[in-house]
Amino acid sequence: MENQIFELQYAMDTFYFLVCGALVMWMAAGFAMLEAGLVRAKNTTEILTKNVALFAISCIMYLVCGYAIMYGGGIFLDGIEAFDLAGVLSASAENGFDGDSVYSGASDFFFQVVFVATAMSIVSGAVAERMKLWAFLVFAVFMTGVIYPLEGSWTWGGADVFGMYNLGDLGFSDFAGSGIVHMAGAAAALAGVLLLGARKGKYGPNGEVHAIPGANLPLATLGTFILWMGWFGFNGGSVLKLGDAANAHSVAMVFLNTNAAAAGGAVAALIVGRILFGKADLTMLLNGALAGLVAITAEPSTPTPLLATLFGAAGGVLVVFSILTLDKLKIDDPVGAISVHGVVGLLGLLLVPVTNADVSFSGQIIGAATIFIWVFVASLIVWGILKAVMGIRVSEEDEYEGMDIADCGMEAYPEFVKG
Amino acid sequence: MKLVTAVIKPFKLDDVREALSEIGVQGITVTEVKGFGRQKGHTELYRGAEYVVDFLPKVKIEVAIAESSLDQVIEAIAKAANTGKIGDGKIFVTTLEQAIRIRTGETGEDAI
Numbered sequence A: 001m002e003n004q005i006f007e008l009q010y011a012m013d014t015f016y017f018l019v020c021g022a023l024v025m026w027m028a029a030g031f032a033m034l035e036a037g038l039v040r041a042k043n044t045t046e047i048l049t050k051n052v053a054l055f056a057i058s059c060i061m062y063l064v065c066g067y068a069i070m071y072g073g074g075i076f077l078d079g080i081e082a083f084d085l086a087g088v089l090s091a092s093a094e095n096g097f098d099g100d101s102v103y104s105g106a107s108d109f110f111f112q113v114v115f116v117a118t119a120m121s122i123v124s125g126a127v128a129e130r131m132k133l134w135a136f137l138v139f140a141v142f143m144t145g146v147i148y149p150l151e152g153s154w155t156w157g158g159a160d161v162f163g164m165y166n167l168g169d170l171g172f173s174d175f176a177g178s179g180i181v182h183m184a185g186a187a188a189a190l191a192g193v194l195l196l197g198a199r200k201g202k203y204g205p206n207g208e209v210h211a212i213p214g215a216n217l218p219l220a221t222l223g224t225f226i227l228w229m230g231w232f233g234f235n236g237g238s239v240l241k242l243g244d245a246a247n248a249h250s251v252a253m254v255f256l257n258t259n260a261a262a263a264g265g266a267v268a269a270l271i272v273g274r275i276l277f278g279k280a281d282l283t284m285l286l287n288g289a290l291a292g293l294v295a296i297t298a299e300p301s302t303p304t305p306l307l308a309t310l311f312g313a314a315g316g317v318l319v320v321f322s323i324l325t326l327d328k329l330k331i332d333d334p335v336g337a338i339s340v341h342g343v344v345g346l347l348g349l350l351l352v353p354v355t356n357a358d359v360s361f362s363g364q365i366i367g368a369a370t371i372f373i374w375v376f377v378a379s380l381i382v383w384g385i386l387k388a389v390m391g392i393r394v395s396e397e398d399e400y401e402g403m404d405i406a407d408c409g410m411e412a413y414p415e416f417v418k419g
Numbered sequence B: 001m002k003l004v005t006a007v008i009k010p011f012k013l014d015d016v017r018e019a020l021s022e023i024g025v026q027g028i029t030v031t032e033v034k035g036f037g038r039q040k041g042h043t044e045l046y047r048g049a050e051y052v053v054d055f056l057p058k059v060k061i062e063v064a065i066a067e068s069s070l071d072q073v074i075e076a077i078a079k080a081a082n083t084g085k086i087g088d089g090k091i092f093v094t095t096l097e098q099a100i101r102i103r104t105g106e107t108g109e110d111a112i
Helices: A002-038 A041-071 A085-095 A105-126 A133-154 A178-196 A217-239 A245-277 A282-297 A305-328 A337-355 A361-389 A396-401 A403-408 B010-022 B067-080
Strands: B002-008 B029-035 B042-046 B049-053 B056-065 B089-095
Touching: A002 A041, A002 A085, A002 A105, A002 A217, A041 A105, A041 A133, A041 A403, A105 A133, A105 A178, A105 A217, A105 A337, A133 A178, A133 A361, A133 A403, A178 A282, A178 A337, A178 A361, A217 A245, A217 A282, A245 A282, A245 A305, A282 A305, A282 A337, A305 A337, A337 A361, A396 A403, B002 B010, B002 B067, B010 B056, B010 B067, B056 B067, B067 B089
Parallel strands: none
Antiparallel strands: B002 B056, B002 B089, B029 B056, B042 B049
């Protein structure tokens, strides 16, 4: 009887992991729509190509070596296909019903791999409308095969940072990846944007900021809602377990708080936009909702719902000012990815100790610095090599004509075509 | 014969069409156009940065009429399209040399 219940628990936790992984996979659609909506029509096919290709590359690279670097085990997921019922039952018996979860290793890989793709998706928005498609895809190979898995091994993987110190011992915690996934993606994006430069015409000679309106705000809105939905898998799945009452309650709290933070971020950004610009700025509202989600991702299980809403609101306020500040610094980010995922990701990490007594501010700061410095410097080196070897920016003429024709030979919205 | 060309605010099109029908105008041609006058463009806002839209959408109406009804037509358009605010548009009048109804071959005022 007990063994049957253990088997059921294994089945339930594995199933929960897989469903949450599928939800996170769907976030790739969210990023693709958000980015396609916020770029100009002439760059739509190219940004969509990037989004699908980067997802596929992430899956392959994480399978080849990323997962092994992050969590150990063989490359090419060697041995993951083996199933050992006796081992499962003995591990379950050892852990008891409320101990660590016991689930299929394959489901763990599936859940982890979609996080890598999320981190990489963040990069594509920030470098949109001017980066060469192939340079970007080569970078994706390094980012998802080495750069992300290594920092992942120091955090979720529990390994020492180059054998020097251990973040877990220092009191660092990042529940679902405000820092490990979101800030890491933003750090890689920032390195790329600094080497790439702004889109032509974005900034005037006297520091004026020119608007380059996105082509399709309905798509951007749809993308935001898809991300919002996928986030329930992102945070909810990070509980890692559903198979007992306490964890089921924890999952419910994570869903509740994740949603509350998104709402708080959206309302805060809407109000800040109204006060600053005199209008309801839709794209800021969208960024605000996402900022709320990023802010709560580092710890969605311990805050009260009211605190979760306020944390999200703090993210929503911060993201608007961050976007305006980056523009003043002439760091051109067409979709606001560096602000949403990087700046607010850091905020999310720093908010964890407020509600989780096991986590220290100093640990969070050291952890954030470790992730940021590693990803930023490693990315800067890879982007730099790519820039020297193949170039990372399209020609001025191609940028004017649009990346769709230059890179893909196809327009997203063809008008004057025969047959 | 005269050709009256009026550039008006798009939302006034229905009012102008009704006013012209009331005074017996048989047909008009409508085109969606863009341009600027004293109103210049207007500014829009995207992610906190203002940008200027130089050309505003307007509607151009063309009416071919007999010279005798010119004043009536101008008055009807001017009254129906007036909001008193900047950007109401303009009316241009030109002499029309010839008009031909393609179906019947009628010419001149018979054709309009």
